[in-house]
Amino acid sequence: MLQLHKIREDKDTIINALKKRNIDAEPVLSAIIDLDEKRRAIQTELDNTLAKSNKLSKEIGMLFKSGKAKEATALKEQTADFKEASKQLGEELTATSSELQELLYQIPNVPHDSVPAGNSDEDNEEIFREGDIPKLEEGALPHWELAKKYDIIDFELGVKVTGAGFPIYKGKGARLQRALIAYFLDKNTEAGYTELQLPLVVNEASGYGTGQLPDKEGQMYHVQNDDLYLIPTAEVPITNIHRDDILPKESFPIKYTGYTPCFRREAGSYGAHVRGLNRLHQFDKVELVRIEHPDNSYKALDEMTEHVKNILRELRLPYRILRLCGGDLGFTAALTFDFEVFSTAQDRWLEISSVSNFETFQANRLKLRFKDENGKSQLAHTLNGSSLALPRVLAGLLENYQTKDGIKIPEVLVPYCGFDMIN
RNA sequence: GGAGAAAUGGCAGAGUGGUCGAAUGCGGCAGUCUUGAAAACUGUUGAGGGUCACACCUCCGGGGGUUCGAAUCCCUCUUUCUCCGCCA
Structure with a gap:
């Protein structure tokens, strides 16, 4: 499996080298780069949501500890949205990641410079x-x-x-x-x-x-x-x-x-x-x-x-x-x-x-x-x-x-x- | 195959619902001291994502669930150990 960061950085070199395998890798590599960007965007959003939700949970914990049960219960209600959002984002992330993974699995190794082109x-x-x-x-x-x-x-x-x-x-x-x-x-x-x-x-x-x-x-x-x-x-x-x-x-x-x-x-x-x-x-x-x-x-x-x-x-x-x-x-x-x-x-x-x-x-x-x-x-x-x-x-x-x-x-x-x- | 117990950082080993990515010890690395080394002392020390860099997020055997919150509770799978059975 090729490394994602290399695909991101050296896409054209890879495409050229894979031509020796008689493969036009351009469409797959572009799809991978797109999916990777999408994946990272979802990841960032999910991370932010989780960060907020974690913060809230900690506050709730502290309130309970200091005996302010009523205020804690009030805060609890706010967590529902985060829960819903992170669940959905998590599903999107899993789907995108596995789609990305599947594409990555399809690409063969990049031939060494000394490999001659050829069909058989x-x-x-x-x-x-x-x-x-x-x-x-x-x-x-x-x-x-x-x-x-x-x-x-x-x-x-x-x-x-x-x-x-x-x-x-x-x-x-x-x-x-x-x-x-x-x-x-x-x-x-x-x-x-x-x-x-x-x-x-x-x-x-x-x-x-x-x-x-x-x-x-x-x-x-x-x-x-x-x-x-x-x-x-x-x-x-x-x-x-x-x-x-x-x-x-x-x-x-x-x-x-x-x-x-x-x-x-x-x-x-x-x-x-x-x-x-x-x-x-x-x-x-x-x-x-x-x-x-x-x-x-x-x-x-x-x-x-x-x-x-x-x-x-x-x-x-x-x-x-x-x-x-x-x-x-x-x-x-x-x-x-x-x-x-x-x-x-x-x-x-x-x-x-x-x-x-x-x-x-x-x-x-x-x-x-x-x-x-x-x-x-x-x-x-x-x-x-x-x-x-x-x-x-x-x-x-x-x-x-x-x-x-x-x-x-x-x-x-x-x-x-x-x-x-x-x- | 049957019955029980367990799985935490490089290793050992705490932690049984709330600032726990995780005490403590050993090991590793860096420094102080030393002519040098050892000892002692001080600091540092998991992986991945993300960022210019921070922030932040994920991971306590794997997967799923409960909960505002899980290393900790529940289900399931895997592995290891003990006992019984069988056997090269």
């Missing part, structure tokens, strides 16, 4: 590429075939037990998955991130805090009996740890990592390109979250992308980094770098990590603040990134490391797996 993922800007794409031998298979051939992932069984998009990992497949999780967590804690084990369901307030609600309500599984949501990413429980906090300025940097399964309904995304592990309802992910001083957040973003690069280097997977264009940028992000691994047998790039700076957008909803040098409360910056999303890493590994004799395990993972070949 085709306009994303490739800024880095590393690793050799292997030449596969004759008869190379996509990962879903390999999964079947070596009996390491059973998609049909998942359908039987739950439904499509809930695969069951078996034997060396399950072990490889566990190895990857342990390896990622080790890399992250070595880099100073504190490991967390998190709830997999969150309440409504947390959903709003990180911005999944209200705009992505349909993408989350909702447990209706208890009004809880299955997390679509560990970002939600992690970032919400500091909801409503005012941190001392020496708290930074705050660096967390956590492994969780992630649950996504993915409503309406069936069709091509969702085969195998490419798109699931439940998948594992190791996440990084940072909470930073505004002056430091872009440095932190760089550190996070370097960190993810290192992991991919160690896994020896060919990857590229994209700077997302305005049209593809997530609702809450100011700047996002996507990491994609080349999936050789499918001959396509698969997104395996997304590293973003949200600046104050989430912090404003979360009321996540810190005390600055002058002792004033200021919104912190939040960032997050995957390190990494498991299924697509697995897909990349299976496809890129396949040989006639089986699937080789990358060297760094062998100690975690306890084997060096799936065959």
Whole structure:
């Protein structure tokens, strides 16, 4: 959520920046400014009414105390008007405020200066590429075939037990998955991130805090009996740890990592390109979250992308980094770098990590603040990134490391797996 | 799941209808003293709205109600604690 005072002060800058998202924000922003003025006018009027009414009540109290009951009763009659007026003004205020709030919720984050304009993922800007794409031998298979051939992932069984998009990992497949999780967590804690084990369901307030609600309500599984949501990413429980906090300025940097399964309904995304592990309802992910001083957040973003690069280097997977264009940028992000691994047998790039700076957008909803040098409360910056999303890493590994004799395990993972070949 | 108790400022803890945004203690910050530090003493110290700045308004777990007036009374929800039951 954008900050009201910024909209008031920098309306034109915001409108211009949002053009990169192909949004004409002028009407909404004008409506917001009007509503805000209206809200403040009502607030002032209400405050004045309450002030008068408070004063009167105090006088009544004093009169009663000094035994002048008759005069007090006379004054009581005067309060009726104030009561009526403040009730009405209060209702107007609530209505105006929630109208204002709704409009504010509709506006996505303002893209960073470096974000290119563009309509879709085709306009994303490739800024880095590393690793050799292997030449596969004759008869190379996509990962879903390999999964079947070596009996390491059973998609049909998942359908039987739950439904499509809930695969069951078996034997060396399950072990490889566990190895990857342990390896990622080790890399992250070595880099100073504190490991967390998190709830997999969150309440409504947390959903709003990180911005999944209200705009992505349909993408989350909702447990209706208890009004809880299955997390679509560990970002939600992690970032919400500091909801409503005012941190001392020496708290930074705050660096967390956590492994969780992630649950996504993915409503309406069936069709091509969702085969195998490419798109699931439940998948594992190791996440990084940072909470930073505004002056430091872009440095932190760089550190996070370097960190993810290192992991991919160690896994020896060919990857590229994209700077997302305005049209593809997530609702809450100011700047996002996507990491994609080349999936050789499918001959396509698969997104395996997304590293973003949200600046104050989430912090404003979360009321996540810190005390600055002058002792004033200021919104912190939040960032997050995957390190990494498991299924697509697995897909990349299976496809890129396949040989006639089986699937080789990358060297760094062998100690975690306890084997060096799936065959 | 059943029965009871509780929820107040960074923490501890008073306050049971009337200048209470809230005593007191601890902690934090600033100052005095000191070569420096500690101790002692003095002052200061919640958040949000609003204003050029004041004034003023809101907030004592959340929501609703009673009253001229609510931290205080009533209803409701949530959470915590104790006891019982069940259980990984």
